[in-house]
Amino acid sequence: MQRTSESGRSAEVARVNGREGDEISVLERGLHYGDGLFETIACLGGQPRFLERHLARLVGGCARLRIPLGDTAELSREVCELAAGTARAIVKVLVTRGAAVTRGYAPSGSEHATRITLRYAWPADDPLLAERGVRVRIATLRLGENPALAGLKHCNRLEQVLARAEWSDPDVSESLMFSSSGALVSGTMSNVFLVRDAALLTPRLDRCGVAGVMRAVVLAAAAAAGIAAEERLLAGDALAAADEIFLTSALIGIRPVRELQGVPLTVGPVTRRLQAALAPLLATAGASSAHAHA
Numbered sequence: 001m002q003r004t005s006e007s008g009r010s011a012e013v014a015r016v017n018g019r020e021g022d023e024i025s026v027l028e029r030g031l032h033y034g035d036g037l038f039e040t041i042a043c044l045g046g047q048p049r050f051l052e053r054h055l056a057r058l059v060g061g062c063a064r065l066r067i068p069l070g071d072t073a074e075l076s077r078e079v080c081e082l083a084a085g086t087a088r089a090i091v092k093v094l095v096t097r098g099a100a101v102t103r104g105y106a107p108s109g110s111e112h113a114t115r116i117t118l119r120y121a122w123p124a125d126d127p128l129l130a131e132r133g134v135r136v137r138i139a140t141l142r143l144g145e146n147p148a149l150a151g152l153k154h155c156n157r158l159e160q161v162l163a164r165a166e167w168s169d170p171d172v173s174e175s176l177m178f179s180s181s182g183a184l185v186s187g188t189m190s191n192v193f194l195v196r197d198a199a200l201l202t203p204r205l206d207r208c209g210v211a212g213v214m215r216a217v218v219l220a221a222a223a224a225a226g227i228a229a230e231e232r233l234l235a236g237d238a239l240a241a242a243d244e245i246f247l248t249s250a251l252i253g254i255r256p257v258r259e260l261q262g263v264p265l266t267v268g269p270v271t272r273r274l275q276a277a278l279a280p281l282l283a284t285a286g287a288s289s290a291h292a293h294a
Helices: 029-033 051-065 073-083 127-132 158-164 213-225 237-241 269-283 285-291
Strands: 013-016 036-044 088-096 114-121 134-143 172-179 184-187 191-196 199-203 229-232 244-249 253-260
Touching: 013 073, 029 088, 036 051, 036 073, 051 073, 051 088, 051 213, 073 088, 073 114, 127 253, 134 158, 134 244, 158 172, 172 253, 184 199, 191 213, 191 237, 199 213, 213 229, 213 244, 213 253, 213 269, 244 269, 253 269
Parallel strands: 134 172, 134 253, 199 229
Antiparallel strands: 013 114, 036 088, 088 114, 172 184, 184 191, 191 199, 191 244, 244 253
């Protein structure tokens, strides 16, 4: 089923449980409770990028939430089908626990998982964003801490919705978020890395936040390049002490921060080195598959 728009923001294709269409049950637990997970997959040259990593994260998340995902081979084929024939596209995958069998929060155990896939157009980014960097602010909203959900890309995104509503300036690309205890976590839609004394630091995600696919790719690339990297509990003063800051996500790769809260920052050598290391992986989807479990 086609769902197109000139802006490219509406889905071009939608499938539910492998069939073209955009209708789900009104009893869907993903709608009622956000009881599910999702993946946002960049596709280049007709192939999904880092597909194995995305599927591995989805499988792990479903296991933690006890959602019966089943064999991922069918889902993998479906993602590849949606990517085929496109130069640039985004495929979004949502897996929920399915339609509720009984009323209330408690799952009965007899639900059947719902799989939704969507394909969106993916216009080319301005290359200056990766070269010169982006302007970033700090969110007022704080993330709640819940280790049971930490790291998961689950469907409860109200904190990000409210944080994203805090600004409308198109020149500001992202907003960094702290947890309720004052720990740096991430951006609203990205992970964050700091460079201090040529070493790489990124927030621990054992209390809240999403363990991004590109975050894992960057950590693997840093290890391969001999760049010291550490996942650490970072407070607010860590930003002021950083020599470099950059953001990562499956769609943007590495995006340097050139300004934070109005304060200019330098796009430094460690950021540039990692951008160069990742360039071959980001340029083609096929080149990334060998590194999927690095």
